[in-house]
Amino acid sequence: MGRSYFVEESIQNYLLNLSNNFNKKHVTGILIGQTSTARDFIIQAIQTPPKEEPFQNHSKKGFHLDETDEEWITEHARQVSRMMTGGLAILGVFLIVPPALSKEASNMLRRLVFAVDKSVTTGRLWKLSEEEVYDRVTVQMCSETKKVNCRTFDVKDPLSSPKPADWKYQSGVSSTWPLLQCNVEVDLRLPVIASSVEHEFNQNIMNGLKNWALKMEKCYYLINGQVRDPDKEILEVHKKNSRASAHRECFSVQLLVPLMQDDQGDYMAKVQECSKNIILKGVVHCKAYIHSNKPTVADAVRALKRDLLDTISIRYEMLFEDVFSSNEDERAKGQKIDHALPQRVFVQASISEILSCDYIFRDETFIEVKERFKEMFDCEVSEDKVDLLQEIVSVPAVCPDLEICQDHSPMILGKNVEKQKTAGVALAIGVALLALAASFFYFSD
Incomplete structure (x- = not known):
């Protein structure tokens, strides 16, 4: 029996919007949530920000997922992980592809989920205990059929095989989290x-x-x-x-x-x-x-x-x-x-009301915070959603x-x-x- 993921309902709309406005070769992103022994929770999905690249015409030769900039994706995941409050973690990655690239997607997702986990855990002052969950999830969505394929990998074992997992949408997943x-x-x-x-x-x-x-x-x-x-x-x-x-x-x-x-x-x-x-x-x-x-x-x-x-x-x-x-x-x-x-500031950057955070130097203001969340979290943040005063004294x-x-x-x-x-x-x-x-x-x- 595979793991069960209870996913915030707003994520379904987010992924559908990305696939409906699909004008790229593919879309990658990360999944944020929390694990427990019995079940796992996903409360936010964030697409990888676009990277400015010289124009390349793939119309004749076609595009292959092997050309994906893995370093760019893992760096985005590392930056986002620094902006999360305690208890939250990057639990996996998602990939939206057209039917022509569906066969390549499985291998790409496997590489990404291990690379992202390594990126966010390297240099950390703590490690997961043996009894904690090491499974990380990959989600593949077809840009045309909207079908979702959900699998997990044990990131502790580089040779682990994919296991099927349940992907269930639910409203208010984190509304009662202490x-x-x-x-x-x-x-x-x-x-x-x-x-x-x-x-x-x-x-x-x-x-x-x-x-x-x-x-x-x-x-x-x-x-x-x-x-x-x-x-x-x-x-x-x-x-x-x-x-x-x-x-x-x-x-x-x-x-x-x-x-x-x-x-x-x-x-x-x-x-x-x-x-x-x-x-x-x-x-x-x-x-x-x-x-x-x-x-x-x-x-x-x-x-x-x-x-x-x-x-x-x-x-x-x-x-x-x-x-x-x-x-x-x-x-x-x-x-x-x-x-x-x-200084650490706290930001409500999702519908779930779970706070994220940012770090500002003395010469920075709300404007810099807003710009970083637009780039890193793919969301607009209003000034009333930012708490600049929590650490203002010392x-x-x-x-x-x-x-x-x-x-x-x-x-x-x-x-x-x-x-x-x-x-x-x-x-x-x-x-x-x-x-x-x-x-x-x-x-x-």
């Missing part, structure tokens, strides 16, 4: 090893971010100020209220950082010889949606934590090439340089702090271990208010 939100104060110091050469600088920082990500994944959490059993359904407390299922439930989450421990449970202070530091500091706002098919507390919080990891790594990547390649002279002088990371900054370790002296990370250890004891006792203090010590160190 929303989790949190503000996270970030005060992260990433030492650059003294022996690192310039071309290893970015990799050194990414390794530091991966270590931080492992700690974030182990965070304790409070939901609406309460400790919740991770194996229970997140909507369990609302089941008795029949009206609760008719609208979207919102949950406020607090993430509490555990203390660093080794395998024996001892608290660690790490000593490293470094030449410079990168300091990420500020408050980020995170959002995550979780499907309403009996999601557990653990599922929901995991989606929110991944949104935190994504928004930090994305902002760093956006700034890295421009800033650190253009300030070599200043860094050589040992100066401290402050840079504002891009935006993370990245500071290449060269003065602390300019003489290559050893730097001790976690120097307030005793103070944090005391707070950790309170956390072990299970006192929620003191656990918040432990989180404060970590973020303010």
Whole structure:
């Protein structure tokens, strides 16, 4: 038995419009949604933006799908994946072709679905667990008959065979998906090893971010100020209220950082010889949606934590090439340089009311956001659908702090271990208010 995909009804109209206005060799695009153990959900389809190319006449020789620009399609998918909030993922690709190209379409879709998955997962700070769903979907539509052929591939297995899947349209697929939100104060110091050469600088920082990500994944959490059993359904407390299922439930989450421990449970202070530091500091706002098919507390919080990891790594990547390649002279002088990371803004870019996001620098406005969503999401966004104020007060900054370790002296990370250890004891006792203090010590160190 293949997987079942419950698809937002508006996607049917979107695909039909693309096929009815079919004046191209073919149309490709991506499918956005969420997976669960029993069923999967597709809430948005986005066609690949057109690429300006020199005119080529295919009328005599004909066109073959092998000529498709795979790199352009995967880059579009990567850009869109950076503009999604927690819990959402690119679950597959679609292809609209005339009958003459239908035989080639299967091989093309197979290549695309694996290439897109590789593009959006490369460099990510987290990985899917073994029990999560690795199946990704391909949808082929005939531009004349409008017939849809739906298949899945296991992207974990490069040799996997296609499996048939059900494609079912439904209204309001995501209308009752719970929303989790949190503000996270970030005060992260990433030492650059003294022996690192310039071309290893970015990799050194990414390794530091991966270590931080492992700690974030182990965070304790409070939901609406309460400790919740991770194996229970997140909507369990609302089941008795029949009206609760008719609208979207919102949950406020607090993430509490555990203390660093080794395998024996001892608290660690790490000593490293470094030449410079990168300091990420500020408050980020995170959002995550979780499907309403009996999601557990653990599922929901995991989606929110991944949104935190994504928004930090994305902002760093956006700034890295421009800033650190253009300030070599200043860094050589040992100066401290402050840079504002891009601010995250939230956008309603679909009928489903599920929010997407964008990142803007200080000199950008709503106009740039509107243009990017037109290109990346193939939709018009009005100003009232854009929230520019969520992170307006404090935006993370990245500071290449060269003065602390300019003489290559050893730097001790976690120097307030005793103070944090005391707070950790309170956390072990299970006192929620003191656990918040432990989180404060970590973020303010």
